[in-house]
Structure formats: C-alpha cells, structure tokens
Amino acid sequence: xxxxxxxxxxxxxxxxxxxxxxxxxxxxxxxxxxxxxxxxxxxxxxxxxxxxxxxxxxxxxxxxxxxxxxxxxxxxxxxxxxxxxxxxxxxxxxxxxxxxxxxxxxxxxxx
Amino acid sequence: xxxxxxxxxxxxxxxxxxxxxxxxxxxxxxxxxxxxxxxxxxxxxxxxxxxxxxxxxxxxxxxxxxxxxxxxxxxxxxxxxxxxxxxxxxxxxxxxxxxxxxxxxxxxxxxxxxx
Numbered sequence: 001x002x003x004x005x006x007x008x009x010x011x012x013x014x015x016x017x018x019x020x021x022x023x024x025x026x027x028x029x030x031x032x033x034x035x036x037x038x039x040x041x042x043x044x045x046x047x048x049x050x051x052x053x054x055x056x057x058x059x060x061x062x063x064x065x066x067x068x069x070x071x072x073x074x075x076x077x078x079x080x081x082x083x084x085x086x087x088x089x090x091x092x093x094x095x096x097x098x099x100x101x102x103x104x105x106x107x108x109x110x111x
Numbered sequence: 112x113x114x115x116x117x118x119x120x121x122x123x124x125x126x127x128x129x130x131x132x133x134x135x136x137x138x139x140x141x142x143x144x145x146x147x148x149x150x151x152x153x154x155x156x157x158x159x160x161x162x163x164x165x166x167x168x169x170x171x172x173x174x175x176x177x178x179x180x181x182x183x184x185x186x187x188x189x190x191x192x193x194x195x196x197x198x199x200x201x202x203x204x205x206x207x208x209x210x211x212x213x214x215x216x217x218x219x220x221x222x223x224x225x226x
Binding site: 033040043045058103105 | 120147152
C-alpha cells in the first residue's frame with residue numbers, strides 16, 4: 001500500500017472553529033490532492049498541489065485553504081468550519097497522471 | 112462540462128451471478144478511465160485503468176471493463192460475484208494531458224451481494 005497517513009481519522013468540531021487536516025506521504029510523489037466525499041456526489045476535488053508551495057483550486061474550494069511547505073505534507077484548513085463541511089475527506093497522491101493512491105480518510109463532523 | 116455518470120446508485124446481485132456496473136462520461140476527447148472500489152470505512156483502491164489500446168481491460172479481483180468510444184462508456188464487469196465484492200464502486204476520468212492524477216468521479220454505485 002502507498003504510504004499515506006491522514007490525521008486525525010475522526011474529528012468533531014464546533015461551527016466557527018478552525019480545523020486543520022494533515023496528509024503525510026512517504027512516497028515522494030509530486031502531486032497531492034484533497035477530496036471530499038458526500039453521498040450522491042462521489043468524490044469532489046477541493047485543492048491540489050503540484051509541488052512544494054505550488055497549489056491550485058479544485059471544484060469545491062470555497063471555505064478551504066491548503067499549504068504544502070514540504071514534499072511529504074499537505075495540510076487542509078477550514079478557517080471557520082460550517083455544518084456544510086461535515087464530510088469525509090480523502091487525501092490522494094500521484095507521481096503521474098496514470099494513477100492516484102488514496103489515504104484512509106478523515107471523518108469530520110461540524111456541530 | 113466534463114462529467115461522469117453512474118446511472119445506478121444501488122445494485123443487488125446474488126452471489127455467483129454476473130455483474131455489470133455502468134459508467135458514461137462526457138468529455139471533449141477520450142480521457143484516461145479508471146474504476147475504484149471502496150470498502151466500508153476504507154479508502155479507494157484502484158481496480159483497473161484504461162489509457163489506450165485493447166478496449167477490454169483486465170483488473171484485480173477478477174474484474175474487467177470495456178471501453179466503448181461510440182457510447183462514451185466504460186462499464187465494469189465480473190462473471191461471478193463473491194460476497195466480498197460488496198462495496199461502493201466509483202468510475203473516474205482524467206484528461207490525457209492532465210498534470211497528475213486530478214480525477215473527476217462519478218457518484219458511485221453501491222453493490223450489495225445476496226447469499
């Protein structure tokens with residue numbers, strides 16, 4: 001299995017609080033992604049990174065920011081969590097456009 | 112706009128029966144095509160992928176998929192389903208000149224297997 005670790009695996013937070021999710025990889029892959037998974041929507045891309053300090057928005061980026069200061073770490077921050085951001089968040093990595101490997105997911109509940 | 116459609120939200124089949132999960136895509140050119148499987152509480156695992164060449168692709172766990180350009184489809188099949196195949200299945204596409212694995216997913220099809 002690809003070396004991808006997401007932390008935390010589960011989190012409950014209150015509306016309006018900041019939240020940071022971490023994705024750590026040991027594969028030295030160039031590309032990293034954050035997706036959210038919601039029933040009936042499959043997985044939707046939030047943000048992605050194509051190198052250290054190089055990031056771009058995906059289709060559902062509003063309310064989220066990311067940072068990548070090291071190849072191995074990609075952080076997703078919810079500046080002020082809302083109930084609509086309750087979801088399962090997946091990190092993925094890839095070296096080329098031929099295959100992406102996914103982490104185990106983080107279940108976030110905003111109450 | 113680019114999109115992937117999985118028409119069946121939920122399918123139930125009997126163990127030992129054959130399976131076909133449908134996937135249609137809308138894209139300007141033939142993209143790279145993927146099928147992923149997700150077991151409950153787990154991440155996604157790649158079943159198979161199509162880039163070019165033979166339109167019938169073999170994957171892991173006995174799955175195969177057939178690319179039909181004329182129908183913009185990439186349906187997943189398995190001749191005999193096992194109880195352990197119960198999971199959610201996602202079809203995904205990526206543009207050929209995509210930087211990295213930036214995927215567009217379908218909504219998913221949940222597969223239940225009856226004993």
